[in-house]
Amino acid sequence: MSGETLDLERLRAKGPVVLDVWATWCKPCLAAVPEMDTLWRTYRERGLTVIGVSEDGSRNRSKVLPFATRVGISYPIVLDADESLQRRFQVRALPTSVLIGRDGRIVSFTQGYRSGETAALEAAMKSLLDEAPNTGVRNNAPDSSGSHP
Numbered sequence: 001m002s003g004e005t006l007d008l009e010r011l012r013a014k015g016p017v018v019l020d021v022w023a024t025w026c027k028p029c030l031a032a033v034p035e036m037d038t039l040w041r042t043y044r045e046r047g048l049t050v051i052g053v054s055e056d057g058s059r060n061r062s063k064v065l066p067f068a069t070r071v072g073i074s075y076p077i078v079l080d081a082d083e084s085l086q087r088r089f090q091v092r093a094l095p096t097s098v099l100i101g102r103d104g105r106i107v108s109f110t111q112g113y114r115s116g117e118t119a120a121l122e123a124a125m126k127s128l129l130d131e132a133p134n135t136g137v138r139n140n141a142p143d144s145s146g147s148h149p
Contacts (some may be wrong), residue, residue, distance in 0.1 A: 040126025
């Protein structure tokens with residue numbers, strides 16, 4: 001929304017990326033978005049990137065930033081004006097969260113919102129954050145000898 005271009009590959013090099021797909025008119029998004037913001041604030045220093053993806057379209061662009069301010073979104077937001085991201089990730093319901101690992105694989109894909117689901121996403125995030133960059137080896141896991149790497 002600021003005019004900056006975000007490169008998913010570059011963001012993944014820092015750590016896992018969550019695409020948080022929502023719309024201003026989506027009532028379940030009102031509950032889900034603040035939880036996502038809490039996760040981002042908690043794990044951003046460890047390398048997590050969260051990108052809010054608004055599906056409001058270019059006609060409703062003026063509603064996106066006031067919505068973000070009202071619900072307390074502090075992570076970057078992009079507008080999927082041509083719905084290309086929605087098609088690429090086969091988003092069929094809002095909100096949708098897509099957790100992408102450093103290697104580009106989709107680790108978690110959640111459509112819709114139910115209270116408590118954020119815990120499963122958080123567990124998957126933590127698992128990815130505990131892996132050493134680009135190796136798939138966990139930083140805090142003991143090796144077979146019982147010592148840490």
